[in-house]
Amino acid sequence: MAAPSIDPEPPHKLFDTILTLDFGSQYTHLITRRLRELNVYSEMLPCTQKLADLDWKPAGIILSGGPYSVYEEGAPHADPAYFELGVPILGICYGLQEIAYRAHSENVIAGTAREYGHADLKAKRVDGHVDRLFKGLEDEMKVWMSHGDKLAKLPEGFHVIATTQNSEYAGIAHKTKPIYGIQLHPEVTHTPDGTKILENFAVGICGAKQNWTMAKFVDQEIARIRKLVGEKGQVLGAVSGGVDSTVAAKLMHEAIGDRFHAVLVDNGVMRLNECEQVKQTLSDHLGINLIVAHAGQQFLDGLKGIQDPEQKRKFIGGKFIDVFEEEAKKIEEAAAHSEKAGKIEWFLQGTLYPDVIESISFKGPSATIKTHHNVGGLPKRMTEGQGLKLIEPLRELFKDEVRELGRQLGIAHDLVMRHPFPGPGIAIRVLGEVTPERVEMARKADHIFISMIREAGLYDKIGQAFAALDPSRAVGVMGDKRVYENIVLLRAVETTDFMTANPYPFENSFLTKVATRIINEVHGVCRVAYDYTSKPPGTIELE
Numbered sequence: 014m015a016a017p018s019i020d021p022e023p024p025h026k027l028f029d030t031i032l033t034l035d036f037g038s039q040y041t042h043l044i045t046r047r048l049r050e051l052n053v054y055s056e057m058l059p060c061t062q063k064l065a066d067l068d069w070k071p072a073g074i075i076l077s078g079g080p081y082s083v084y085e086e087g088a089p090h091a092d093p094a095y096f097e098l099g100v101p102i103l104g105i106c107y108g109l110q111e112i113a114y115r116a117h118s119e120n121v122i123a124g125t126a127r128e129y130g131h132a133d134l135k136a137k138r139v140d141g142h143v144d145r146l147f148k149g150l151e152d153e154m155k156v157w158m159s160h161g162d163k164l165a166k167l168p169e170g171f172h173v174i175a176t177t178q179n180s181e182y183a184g185i186a187h188k189t190k191p192i193y194g195i196q197l198h199p200e201v202t203h204t205p206d207g208t209k210i211l212e213n214f215a216v217g218i219c220g221a222k223q224n225w226t227m228a229k230f231v232d233q234e235i236a237r238i239r240k241l242v243g244e245k246g247q248v249l250g251a252v253s254g255g256v257d258s259t260v261a262a263k264l265m266h267e268a269i270g271d272r273f274h275a276v277l278v279d280n281g282v283m284r285l286n287e288c289e290q291v292k293q294t295l296s297d298h299l300g301i302n303l304i305v306a307h308a309g310q311q312f313l314d315g316l317k318g319i320q321d322p323e324q325k326r327k328f329i330g331g332k333f334i335d336v337f338e339e340e341a342k343k344i345e346e347a348a349a350h351s352e353k354a355g356k357i358e359w360f361l362q363g364t365l366y367p368d369v370i371e372s373i374s375f376k377g378p379s380a381t382i383k384t385h386h387n388v389g390g391l392p393k394r395m396t397e398g399q400g401l402k403l404i405e406p407l408r409e410l411f412k413d414e415v416r417e418l419g420r421q422l423g424i425a426h427d428l429v430m431r432h433p434f435p436g437p438g439i440a441i442r443v444l445g446e447v448t449p450e451r452v453e454m455a456r457k458a459d460h461i462f463i464s465m466i467r468e469a470g471l472y473d474k475i476g477q478a479f480a481a482l483d484p485s486r487a488v489g490v491m492g493d494k495r496v497y498e499n500i501v502l503l504r505a506v507e508t509t510d511f512m513t514a515n516p517y518p519f520e521n522s523f524l525t526k527v528a529t530r531i532i533n534e535v536h537g538v539c540r541v542a543y544d545y546t547s548k549p550p551g552t553i554e555l556e
């Protein structure tokens with residue numbers, strides 16, 4: 014995982030920020046998402062974060078849900094100092110139980126029945142009106158619950174602000190301090206009024222300004238990069254033509270112009286005409302100084318004989334660095350006698366917030382399913398070997414925020430909405446051994462599939478689609494002749510976060526047309542199959 018970059022003025026110092034302390038719920042990041050959708054900036058930190066180690070003051074604090082029971086040994090607890098800070102606090106589910114438990118350990122017990130799913134919540138009226146947490150939500154509302162523990166008693170100094178049939182204490186508030194607790198999950202879409210509750214907390218109660226906008230972020234980020242890099246600093250960036258690296262590159266170009274050097278590695282396993290197209294888009298349309306390093310042969314030679322997916326990924330990750338290191342040297346040598354002479358000090362990376370969240374989440378990094386080449390090792394060996402410092406302008410953003418940022422920067426719709434494409438490219442879509450002939454078959458099939466998806470107007474409805482080549486062969490009859498040829502696997506998924514995904518439900522007739530074209534046009538293929546596996550248990554890529 015990327016090392017933190019040096020930030021002179023990170024967003025939490027520029028915007029009113031709600032701090033979300035993560036107690037391990039599956040939904041914690043959604044709290045941050047919902048707040049940002051309200052234009053309120055929010056960051057998530059593990060529940061073990063001590064207030065004294067925080068160098069900024071949050072406008073409010075949210076304690077998330079979590080899988081533990083507050084009363085069990087080893088259960089996590091928030092630093093008591095947050096309760097002395099004087100800023101509003103909202104506990105959600107485990108967070109509510111944490112608030113009650115710290116008042117008295119007997120306040121929370123195991124419930125007799127788990128409450129999982131929908132419930133009808135009634136905000137309680139006091140002197141004729143509901144609490145300000147439920148402002149504008151006077152009527153009964155549908156909410157979503159997921160808990161087994163419950164409050165046995167109301168903590169001292171609190172009163173009830175909402176109930177459900179099963180939860181006497183579905184919402185509580187301190188009588189004099191701005192401390193709130195709710196048993197329901199406002200962050201999930203199954204609670205339709207949840208965003209309003211979060212807005213009432215963040216804006217109404219914490220007084221956070223709703224000024225987190227992409228336009229403002231762009232200006233601030235450009236200023237931040239200029240300050241960080243200085244007047245002469247040079248930045249190297251690995252740019253794939255994918256959304257993240259293109260947006261990061263454009264931002265960098267806006268900030269420092271030609272002192273930014275983008276390098277695209279033609280690794281021999283890119284899609285049809287991809288390198289030419291990326292070069293054209295970046296150089297001609299976006300004005301970015303892009304160098305294409307033609308290293309296809311090196312990659313394909315090194316892949317010879319490798320069957321194992323992890324071995325392929327590791328080889329490709331390592332080779333990428335070799336090529337970048339060579340390019341960095343070449344750029345420095347070429348500039349040696351010009352006014353741009355000097356060492357390249359910085360390395361740009363398109364790290365996104367989900368990567369950061371995964372590394373700081375209380376649950377800890379997830380088990381390694383596959384080594385993503387960029388996360389696995391690229392920056393570390395790169396930065397250590399070359400003594401480069403990392404710069405990560407997107408590390409606070411979610412993917413759809415990056416897309417929005419791309420639009421703000423004037424990047425064309427097609428590029429902004431482009432499906433992700435993994436760094437190891439077609440090499441992990443040719444299952445088993447990678448040979449130039451097999452890469453070519455997968456490449457042609459992929460091109461036909463994607464073109465037909467575009468023509469059918471389906472591209473933006475699909476999260477990611479591609480064709481892969483199976484390592485086995487099948488018998489067929491073509492032109493009255495027996496053939497024993499290759500099998501193409503088509504995969505297309507609907508997903509928003511790429512963590513979970515469902516197969517895209519194409520019409521049969523569409524898939525039949527795609528299969529016919531692939532068999533007719535891609536020499537060496539006699540069968541086409543569609544992959545119906547969701548993620549989990551499958552992953553999006555096949556290797």
Ligand SMILES: Nc1ncnc2c1ncn2[C@@H]1O[C@H](COP(=O)(O)OP(=O)(O)OP(=O)(O)O)[C@@H](O)[C@H]1O
Pocket residue numbers: 250251252253254255256257258259276277278279280362363387431432433434435436437
């Ligand atoms: N062929 C390549 N040449 C140079 N850099 C690459 C190449 N492939 C991947 N990278 C680097 O690896 C990073 C991670 O790749 P990843 O696919 O996650 O992001 P992306 O390509 O920018 O965007 P997307 O997720 O939309 O494909 C890229 O941001 C880029 O820095």
Ligand SMILES: O=c1[nH]c(=O)c2[nH+]cn([C@@H]3O[C@H](COP(=O)(O)O)[C@@H](O)[C@H]3O)c2[nH]1
Pocket residue numbers: 326383384385386387433434435436437477511548551552553554555
């Ligand atoms: O840059 C990348 N380098 C990699 O090594 C890599 N492996 C998978 N992916 C992409 O990550 C998303 C999730 O993929 P999986 O479900 O296969 O893990 C999907 O979008 C995949 O395309 C990669 N991206």
Ligand SMILES: NC(=O)CC[C@H](N)C(=O)O
Pocket residue numbers: 038077078079080081082083105106107108159160161162163
């Ligand atoms: N979703 C949650 O935060 C659950 C909290 C606690 N583990 C319970 O079962 O009640």
Ligand SMILES: [Mg+2]
Pocket residue numbers: 253255256433434435436
């Ligand atoms: Mg990519």
